[in-house]
Amino acid sequence: MWLHIIYTLAFTTIAILAIGNLIRSILTLGAEATRPISPRGGQYGNGMSRRASPQHPEMLDEDGRVINEPLLVMRSMTVEDARERLDAIYRSSPGGESGASENETN
Secondary structure: OHHHHHHHHHHHHHHHHHHHHHHHHHHHHHHHHHOOOOOOOOEOOOOOEOOOOOOOHHHEOOOOOEOOOOOOOOOOOOHHHHHHHHHHHHHHOOOOHHHHHHHHHO
């Protein structure tokens, strides 16, 4: 009986803390979204605004400017091309068809 009461109180306390944290985060996010960007205080050394800078360092070049080119270019290939490449890899592997055919002839 006491274990159930302790469990209920602990769960209620954790739920209240989580909801309070959620409300505090929402209010902080709303305050930051409505705050204007100051031209002098919100800039880095390279002249970029804090909001305009990407979060990931791979989106910047060596000088700190934003990259406007794709970072990954994928070439599409047909199913037949993929199958041929996989077959070539399989044949060149130690247990592939070329190794099996050599063992059968011996």
